[in-house]
Amino acid sequence: MLRNYLKIAWRNLQKDKSLFFLNSCGLAIGIASCLLITLYVWDELSYDRYYDNAENIARVVLRGNVNGEELNEAMVAAPVAKTFKEDFPQVKNATRLSTVYNPQILYNNTTFENLRAAYVDPNFFEVFSFKFIKGNAKTALKNPNSVVLTSSEAKKYFGTANPIGKRIKFQDIEQDLEVTAVLTNTPHNTHLQFDVFIPMQNKKSSTSNSWVNSGFATYLALKPGTDLAQLEAQVPSWMKKYISDQVQQAIGISYEEFQKNNKLGLFLQPLTDIHLYSDFAPNTELSPSGDIKYVYIFSAIALFMLLIACINFMNLATATATKRSREVGIRKVLGSDKKQLVTQFLTESLLTTSFATFLAAGIIALLLPTFNDLAGKELQFFSFLNVPTVLLLLAFVIAISLLAGAYPAFVLSSFKPLMALKSKFASSGRKNSLRSGMVVFQFVISAGLILATLVVYKQMQFIQHKN
Incomplete structure (x- = not known):
């Protein structure tokens, strides 16, 4: 059964390559941003844990x-x-x-x-x-x-x-x-x-x-x-x-x-x-300290970046729902229940997320040297690839698949067979308001991050040029 789900999912993704590519790229950028920041946070939290005892x-x-x-x-x-x-x-x-x-x-x-x-x-x-x-x-x-x-x-x-x-x-x-x-x-x-x-x-x-x-x-x-x-x-x-x-x-x-x-x-x-909780005189510290507040701030940014990418995935999937309506109607007429349809759509989400994750890994490998220069770090992506982190990455991929694919899967699988075959839908106000809310959330977070970046940039310019 799983093999059948994967085969059909792959065929469906190939039918609309432009949408698949657009979804994958958007998700890949979000995942890459999230993972880059996660590497930074992980490194900050790992300080002085190198020693036994x-x-x-x-x-x-x-x-x-x-x-x-x-x-x-x-x-x-x-x-x-x-x-x-x-x-x-x-x-x-x-x-x-x-x-x-x-x-x-x-x-x-x-x-x-x-x-x-x-x-x-x-x-x-x-x-x-x-x-x-x-x-x-x-x-x-x-x-x-x-x-x-x-x-x-x-x-x-x-x-x-x-x-x-x-x-x-x-x-x-x-x-x-x-x-x-x-x-x-x-x-x-x-x-x-x-x-x-x-x-x-x-x-x-x-x-x-x-x-x-x-x-x-x-x-x-x-x-x-x-x-x-x-x-x-x-x-x-x-x-x-x-x-x-x-x-x-x-x-x-x-x-x-x-x-x-x-x-x-x-x-x-x-x-x-x-490293993260020191407030001592710099001349008495052995090396520059970090700050736990930055760990919290960057963790929140990583989460928001991932949420923006997932919401984008949801909106694109639900916005193109009419293209899948007849497929859903025929499947339901032939006996498919809601559980099978949800599984099918989640499988497609898993394939897209897996592809996006591999794409994100390439983006990270390309940008990591620049990121290290910017953050003052010596991060190496492959140094994190051990058994626990690989298992964590797999769990991460599954979690994103569920997060990004659950809503579209339930929306598409809820179409009534007759209306789906006629490509007629009676979208509820609740569903429309949820989609609108997600779009507003995307723009609010994006605008907030851009404004925060501009404030930091202007502040650094001020510090560098102030007498």
Whole structure:
């Protein structure tokens, strides 16, 4: 039976190739727009989920209000990591990272600049599961004179030669550093965008006991099932024990008196929230942050684009209903029931949607480089083609087929045999108002998106030319 439905559907689509092409192109553009935006949203939501146990890693941040000014910093004091691990049983491990400003590496009489380098604790790769090509995560940074490079960085210095054991000269460090490990290149969807990792022992301030000077991104690996809010509630009294004397020495008043007019404290931020939910001072963030509001806005736009395409499909199908009236009448006279007719028309919708989806895939492949330049991304369409996403895409095609084809199928299958054979119809006001409403919805959304684009464009022009 299914084979028969498919065969008849294909023949019917071939009878009116211009309508099939028009429907397919309109739907393809809508699907391509929706999928492109979905790739962007998917990428934004995937940040920092690359690491094993990512859901159990939290960053320690500093928030407060000092002298009426908001204080939000993603960096904290040097002893915070060690003290957290010692005092809280929920903390399995704690590690730090500190960026290197204007780093330079000298190798073979050549100076390399514009590097992305960071000082990290020896246990850094035990908390963050970067993929090792050569070397061992537990011992890579054990020696203060070691260095870990990504594969692209190692190739920059040593070409195709084995980098392990090679020595490079790093600015501000007296002894040469020996390459002990090579990582796969840092994924783009992480806030830890570094290619050179140097042991923290080489940074003098890393051993400081000061709780009033920050400069270290601090991460806690928590035991599974740890209640973050419960742990965070214990932090104020714990922090007071270590910071009170230093506040007294620094500003001459007690910590209790300082807190009366000011608010200052440490808080825990889930690793997977860093990219989309951060509002910290840019100079304390390791990489530019995104914004969850944009994810919501773009998701809504993707949905509207898809709805516009589906409504267009519905309107074209119902507007040309008279061409199918005699077919419907003959089928009903010969014994076809409404269920069979609905199935037939939905099968045609499925074929059109499938063709439009393949067409949309071609549009995406063509436009993705331009879209990446516009969005500042490194999206690759085929990197998303795994078993779960293919199954999701199939469900997506079926859902669009039902969404776009259900209304025309029920309208066409509801024709009365005698009236259908005479090509006479008594369209109800309800059906006409529904079609009119869909057309109005199309124009409202289209006009809204165009106006919003113009507003953003004018605003960017203003920003770029304003003194």
